[in-house]
Amino acid sequence: MSARDHSLYQEEVGAYLLGALTELEVQALERHMVHCPNCRDEVERLRPAAEALPRSVEQMPPPPALKTALMEVVDKEAEERGAETAHPARPARRRLGSFFPSLRPVLVAGALALGVAGGFGVARLSESDEARTISAQVDEKRIPEASGRLQVQGDGKNGAILRVQGMPSLDSNQVYQAWVARDKTFVPQPTFEVGDTGGGAVAIPDDLSGADQILVTREPRGGARAPGEVPILSVGL
């Protein structure tokens, strides 16, 4: 990449955030950003301004009929799906012991040194905090080429960033999802995807005080309330 190429791409960052690039231009810029931390940083730096724009609009209430029409459709479809509606309390947290009785034998220990995987759009944590890095354990049967490491900020109260490499591509209806295991419960964290080379990153925004592990599973797109499989990657805290 020449300095001129970088300069041209960087000039497009504003148009990118405003949705004013063509689809091809968006793809080209996003490919460039995978390898260009400067442009990624520029996007994140300007993103708050772009995201403030819809908030400049004076509020006006939608017509009540809009909600009525919407909920008629949604209630009907929920009934048809037989959607679970009986337990509206906080998202389910399954107990570790009963849900993953075979977890420990499946996970293969192995300290893995790896380079920093790409990935932009993750939450930025304070760079002034002292960070520590912990290597991940992976299930070598299911993701033999994968590795990962968790960067914990300070005492963990500000979360962490998990970076992975060598992860297999998933079907279009699947995503990877992170979990915080604490006191035998699983707390859902953001979902994430990996690039063509299997590299990716996900921010763990939760306070990790007292947490036991960070886990990763494969879940339906949209994420899950509880892990749907034995984790394929874990990081002991």
Add this chain to the structure above:
Amino acid sequence: MPVVVSDIRNLADEEVMQLVGAGNPRAFELLYDRHGGASFSLAYRMVGNRVTAEDITQEAFLSIWRSRLRYDRARGSVRTWVLGIVHNRAIDALRRGKVHDRRRETLDGVEERHEAKERTDVEAARNEEARQVRTALETLPDEQRRTIELAYFAGFSHSQIAELLDEPIGTVKGRMRLGLDKLRRQLSEGHTAGGFA
């Protein structure tokens, strides 16, 4: 036992989204109650037509419900995410030509249309937030503000804006970036950015 909406009203947006993802219609209703107004307002601001704005809002929320669209909290708040979906839908509508005369309206500066209404506290707070952002926008040089508004609210591409304003594409792109940078600084200096998470 049927879900009682009051049971989930104390949940944070992120937790509500998990229930929506699991197909809970009451959680979806709560999501709409919290963000439907802002969504409709944005759609109306962009297309200037109540019927089309209703269509866009309905399409956006149904897409969230039906496809269980992925919400990733690493990318921002639920509100930002929902408004992003509405924005994309409105852009699609504009580019499909569903909204007529938008060019003249946007170039002349679309006056926001309001009707006499009883405003809720939430609306009042959001209108105060809106006033702050507009104040920050007004500090931008006219050409930067206009370029940003043509792109974001009217859905024009950089090349279309260059043609409309008879300016080189590079100039238009530069104005977008410089304008966003200045807006970011204005919001930051005005201590208003924290409310936009």
